[in-house]
Amino acid sequence: VxxxxxxxxxxxxxxxxxxxxxxxxxxxxxxxxxxxxxxxVLPPPVLAELSKLQDRIEPFSSQEARRLVERELGxxxxxxxxxxxxxxIAAASLAQVYRAKLRSNGQEVAxxxxxxxxxxxxxxxxxxxxxxxxxxxxxxxxxxxxxxxYQQLLSTFAEGLYTEMDFRNEAxxxxxxxEVLAEADGMRGxxxxxxxxxxxxxxRRVLTMEWVTGVKLTTLPAEEVRQLVGVGQxxxxxxxxxxxxxxxxxxxxxLLKVTEGPDAGKLALLDFGLVAEIPAHxxxxxxxxxxxxxxxxxxxxVDDFIDLEFLPRDANRAVIIxxxxxxxxxxxxxxxxxxxxxxxxxxxxLTTTLEIPFSVPxxxxxxxxxxxxxxxxxxxxxxxxxxxxxxxxxxxxxxxxDDGSGTxxxxxxxxxxxxxxxxxxxxxxLLQAALGYxxxxxxxxxxxxxxxxxxxxxxxxxxxxxxPEARELQPLxxxxxxxxxxxxxxxxxxxQYQ
Numbered sequence: 001v002x003x004x005x006x007x008x009x010x011x012x013x014x015x016x017x018x019x020x021x022x023x024x025x026x027x028x029x030x031x032x033x034x035x036x037x038x039x040x041v042l043p044p045p046v047l048a049e050l051s052k053l054q055d056r057i058e059p060f061s062s063q064e065a066r067r068l069v070e071r072e073l074g075x076x077x078x079x080x081x082x083x084x085x086x087x088x089i090a091a092a093s094l095a096q097v098y099r100a101k102l103r104s105n106g107q108e109v110a111x112x113x114x115x116x117x118x119x120x121x122x123x124x125x126x127x128x129x130x131x132x133x134x135x136x137x138x139x140x141x142x143x144x145x146x147x148x149x150y151q152q153l154l155s156t157f158a159e160g161l162y163t164e165m166d167f168r169n170e171a172x173x174x175x176x177x178x179e180v181l182a183e184a185d186g187m188r189g190x191x192x193x194x195x196x197x198x199x200x201x202x203x204r205r206v207l208t209m210e211w212v213t214g215v216k217l218t219t220l221p222a223e224e225v226r227q228l229v230g231v232g233q234x235x236x237x238x239x240x241x242x243x244x245x246x247x248x249x250x251x252x253x254x255l256l257k258v259t260e261g262p263d264a265g266k267l268a269l270l271d272f273g274l275v276a277e278i279p280a281h282x283x284x285x286x287x288x289x290x291x292x293x294x295x296x297x298x299x300x301x302v303d304d305f306i307d308l309e310f311l312p313r314d315a316n317r318a319v320i321i322x323x324x325x326x327x328x329x330x331x332x333x334x335x336x337x338x339x340x341x342x343x344x345x346x347x348x349x350l351t352t353t354l355e356i357p358f359s360v361p362x363x364x365x366x367x368x369x370x371x372x373x374x375x376x377x378x379x380x381x382x383x384x385x386x387x388x389x390x391x392x393x394x395x396x397x398x399x400x401x402d403d404g405s406g407t408x409x410x411x412x413x414x415x416x417x418x419x420x421x422x423x424x425x426x427x428x429x430l431l432q433a434a435l436g437y438x439x440x441x442x443x444x445x446x447x448x449x450x451x452x453x454x455x456x457x458x459x460x461x462x463x464x465x466x467x468p469e470a471r472e473l474q475p476l477x478x479x480x481x482x483x484x485x486x487x488x489x490x491x492x493x494x495x496q497y498q
Contacts, residue, residue, distance in 0.1 A: 014049035019263060022057055026118055027125035027161065029053050029093035041238065047380075051218065051252070055151040059091035065098070065113040072203040079153070080201065084111070092253065094118055094164060094273075099211060102198075108211035109198060112167065126158045147383050148360045156366065167207035171197035173272035174209070180243045185401065189236050191231045193258055193268040212268045214256030217377055225381035228257055230390065231267045233374060237394040240367070241283050248274035248366045282308060285334030287395060290388070291414050294448045296332060298324050300413075309361045320356045327352050332447070346372070389438055389447065400470050411472050414448065425449050431461050434469070464484045 015238035021032045032053040065088070070076055077084050081100040088096035089110075095118075098111045130151070138152045163169050178194045181187050193212060201208035217225050232255055239246035247254075247270060247429055256268040289304035298321045305311045311320065327348050334441065360368075371387070378385040399411050415427045429448055431441070432455040456464075464470055465477065 010043055011045040011049060015045040018049050018052055021053065024092040025121045025125060026115070027122055027129070029057060030161075042174070042286055053093070057091045057093060059088045060094050060115055062087055062098075064116060065096065068113055068116070069206050072206040073201060079247075081111075082106070088113075090253070095167075095207075098417065099333070100208075104199075108212050109208050110195070111201075112207040112209070114165065114167065114205040115229075115289055121395065122161055122165070126154070126161070130154055145355055145357045148358070153360065156363065159246070160274045160276075165458045166204045167202060167273070168204055170273040171202045171209070171398065172198060172205055173275045176245065177239075177247070177272055178268075179276070180245055181235060181238060184238045184242050191266050192235050193263045194272075195268065195270065210256055212256065212263075212270075213260040214258045214268050216252050217257060218380055219256050220257060220381075222381035224257065226378065226385075228255075228267045229374065229378040229381075229385075231392060233378075233387070234394060235267075235269065236370065236374060237391055240278065241287060241394070241398060244278040244280060244283055244306050246276060246278070246370065247272060248276050250370055252377055255377065274366070276366050278363060278367070287353065287398065288393065288410055291399075291410055291448075292326060294332065295413060296325070296329070297413070308364075310359060310364075312357055315357065321351050323355050336473075389450070392429075392433040393436050396430050397469065400430075400434055400473050408472055408475070412476060415476065423449070425451060431464060431470075432456055435464055436458060 018032065021028045034051050036414075065205055066077055066084075073080060080103060082103040083099075083101040085099045089099050090097045095112045096112045098113065100109050100111050102109055103108065106327070133154050140148070140150070174194055174197055178196060181192065181194070195210040195212050198208040198210075212328045220228070232250065236246065236250070247269065250269070254269065254271040256270065258264050258266045258268050285304050285307040289301060289308065290300075292300040293305055299317065300326065302311065302315065302317055302320055306313055306315060330344075331345055331348075375385070375387045378387070399414065415423055415430060417423055426449050429451045432438070432452050435456040437452045437455035438446075439452045465473065
């Protein structure tokens with residue numbers, strides 16, 4: 001009876017929760033935004049209410065916003081802009097945005113204005129959270145084997161919030177992201193738009209940038225969402241695994257389909273207030289861990305987790321490996337997990353903290369949030385969406401192309417079994433993925449053996465194998481062909497002498 005009543009009042013209770021989060025301020029609004037794109041966690045009526053926290057928060061006075069712009073930029077609105085919207089076109093946790101036109105050259109721009117007293121409000125919130133985290137950390141260490149430094153995680157969260165409140169950082173981050181993605185090998189085609197800042201009209205509390213007309217992905221038909229999430233995922237993987245500089249807050253309000261102008265149809269990525277950097281060593285360890293997980297090579301996976309600082313260097317492998325096999329095994333090919341998504345995997349990983357000393361590095365919490373957000377947007381359009389399967393083409397191209405240390409060994413692990421025999425199905429799936437074809441019938445969260453029903457032709461595959469893109473694979477194939485030829489010759493010679 002109680003469950004039925006709660007179900008009937010879901011939307012009403014969610015609306016109350018949204019109102020409470022808005023009253024609590026920016027820090028708690030951020031937490032609500034994270035939950036707003038998890039259809040696998042919360043029911044649709046609740047998600048609909050929480051989605052209002054993305055860009056429809058109660059705005060502050062436009063009169064106050066205008067005064068702040070004039071004070072920060074040192075000139076009147078009329079002197080700087082020929083047009084300036086009466087009301088904000090969006091209001092978020094830390095700021096609200098106005099549409100304007102520069103008087104100097106007629107360019108349309110977005111003017112982002114920070115909320116009054118945001119700094120003092122967030123500082124008070126973080127003080128309360130730090131006290132709470134201290135109590136929580138003591139309980140965790142008493143009742144689990146987890147070694148995560150929650151104070152450090154909170155410090156990373158706090159650092160991100162304080163960094164976000166200096167809009168000069170956001171402007172510089174947007175410029176840097178545009179530059180690194182333009183130079184990255186992994187970005188295919190010109191499908192992503194990053195509005196650039198107008199630095200001379202940007203201060204700590206006011207950001208002026210190029211205007212983009214667009215709509216949120218969550219308002220689009222499922223097929224369009226799937227297509228544009230693919231663009232966003234590729235951009236995110238390039239950020240994560242190639243350049244090591246990634247957007248830490250890709251919620252639906254920051255991902256738009258451009259609807260007007262020369263960039264119509266492309267994906268626009270907004271709001272670079274929260275970014276993080278990942279060292280090259282950790283990027284390599286992530287790829288290595290994914291391959292070792294797919295191979296069920298638990299001993300090597302423990303080494304990867306130690307490199308990523310998930311586990312201590314003196315980790316007891318005899319205890320850890322059976323736990324990892326029990327928890328992660330169901331997410332692999334034929335493992336039988338009910339759901340193959342990041343959220344489900346994360347929940348199951350949390351259970352291991354009762355048994356093994358698992359730790360979460362500070363930057364990893366930001367990364368996990370970004371992955372969960374992108375996956376959540378995709379799940380709203382496709383409940384069967386599998387992030388790792390869709391990301392495999394990028395991983396395949398990176399492993400085949402990258403000539404860094406350890407890549408050849410990873411590639412050998414990927415296409416050869418424990419007895420040193422080539423896995424034809426795995427090789428076929430790898431080559432198809434490198435050419436952009438993935439199976440729609442993956443049998444696990446990580447499944448590198450699924451071959452697409454419709455893929456590249458034999459000619460396309462051969463052309464790719466002979467191209468510089470497959471330079472790391474070519475020596476392995478030559479060795480395999482030489483070995484196969486040797487066996488055939490020996491067999492033929494043996495028959496002749498019988």
